[in-house]
Amino acid sequence: MKLATYKDGSRDGQLVVVSRDLSTAHYATDIANQLQQVLDDWNFISPQLQDLYDALNRVSETPSSVGLARHAFPFDPLQCMAPLPRAYQWAGSSAYVNHLALLRQASGLELAQNFSTEPLMYQGASDNFSGPCDALPCASEAQGIDFEAQVAVITGDVPLGASPAQALDGIRLVLLANQLNLRHLMATELSTGFGFIQSKPVAAFTPVAVTLDEFGYSADSAWNKGRLNLTLQCNWNGRKVGRCEAGPEMTFHFGQLITHLCKTRQLRAGTLVGSGPVSNQDASRGYSCIAEKRALETIQDGQPSTAFMQFGDTLRIEMKGRDGASVFGAIEQEIVPLESVATKRVATARQAGAGSS
């Protein structure tokens, strides 16, 4: 099934069930108001959502059928917050070692000895995720604004010390993410050893998160043993910049990432784990973050020629299923100057004031 969260002015939004083809939606109000509630009590609540999802798909295919889905409406990604608008945990990774190797080589750094056995992971900010079509306000273009298109999963409870196989059982939903990066703030933070506080300010997510059964259970299913074997499409200012395969070159699959994360502690329901930028050795497939393109340029030409993002730049991140249809909907974001957000807020307040006077 496919789940989304609609904006309603609250911090957590309203849970909606979305039809497989992303055409129609239905509030899940009588079942659960927020996705976190569903994750907290998955075995009890998710079958009820599944019934609504099945009814909704019938409406979407045969508009005369109604059943449970009597208040279906056209699905609009513009109304979406992140499926989990705020979460108790967001752990990012660098699971495609090709990406890591290129960035280190370009910086003249060696890979750690255990780079292929121990995944690199960081604890990310999760108090304020960005919706799929929300603008990304940045203070300055000089900070080196970059995206990181990736696959992410949302887990249920995972016990301390879970094996990769057990960890895979803990995965409830899959979605795509865009981790905003401020590259010029990163070297200082890496040098502290303490991780990223300012250089990875916010992550955005696709309109819908999807349960694993959507991908089927055969040996050649798109979701297979913790890897999603589909192509990640990445457009920057309307130009195709990335068509990377997310599956085969994911050095650490999601089960392994989660095992690394829960080695000394249990994980609670609603934990988000990101793969890090999808990266392929075949450079003709493009890139899922600008830093990787610049690393390639540096290795080839001695210096990067592609600039980081500027205000007004747009981004589109999407993944098509084997039927050619969008699986998660698209992340479509614009980089905007921080002041414009503040100005807009003042203008809106003035308008509201004028209206009421």
Added chain:
Amino acid sequence: MKLATYKDGSRDGQLVVVSRDLSTAHYATDIANQLQQVLDDWNFISPQLQDLYDALNRVSETPSSVGLARHAFPFDPLQCMAPLPRAYQWAGSSAYVNHLALLRQASGLELAQNFSTEPLMYQGASDNFSGPCDALPCASEAQGIDFEAQVAVITGDVPLGASPAQALDGIRLVLLANQLNLRHLMATELSTGFGFIQSKPVAAFTPVAVTLDEFGYSADSAWNKGRLNLTLQCNWNGRKVGRCEAGPEMTFHFGQLITHLCKTRQLRAGTLVGSGPVSNQDASRGYSCIAEKRALETIQDGQPSTAFMQFGDTLRIEMKGRDGASVFGAIEQEIVPLESVATKRVATARQAGAGSS
């Protein structure tokens, strides 16, 4: 006012208001069920809690008075979860530069050039906090089990780019924390630059969190401009090991820590910020984490003589006000082997099974 969260079998527990002297408590049920709700809507909800708190203090002082607090009961820290049992953000710091300097010196490392102008902070795990009297299960004594006794604050919303003065306005509650550390896993994680995933598995908090007005508003108040001028008491296996002053040597006050955290992003309500281990230059005041004691020994004798914690070790962290009374209640924890928790869980399940058969 003083707020706590009682265990009720749910993930978030039940909000209770606790009297100033920590003797009595009252469920806040008619006002709010969880602390996060209060933080989400502080200006509307907190005055109602204040009324209940005032009534409760009258009951506690004059047992015949009742008023709003008609269902008061004796406060029991054993029933407490962390005031926020799970949170959307936990950012730890190393705000006492003395601590940092000693650890680096003992490791033969130099301090970063900006160590006195840029605070060291990390994004910590916040999906599963430990209650004040909960056991701390650890997989192995060989991981270098250590505590970190510290002061922490809980914020409301803080805008991107807030100044230290604005950041101080965003602080809603103060409490104490114990960050569990697995020291022998730390060097590897520091070397990645990506921060702590396995070596800081869980944080625990005092029974109550306290609003700033409890400390008064005079020029010599205990809470003054982002620093808490009281003594942090730290007992390990019943021995006094730390009596450090939390105020004067806090290199970066909480306003400065929050400013560092919100430089490139806004912070949402319910963000927890920790000071890192309280540390004084006067070594006779003892220590708030074993690593610092070991660093001192290494500097003096060439090697550490104090071992890290073992299973069965106990810890007590508390702070007294100027009236000699406990401000937050005490963190009282025991280090237990992970297997004992699993065994106890099986035993409890068996008992429950036997009871129902």
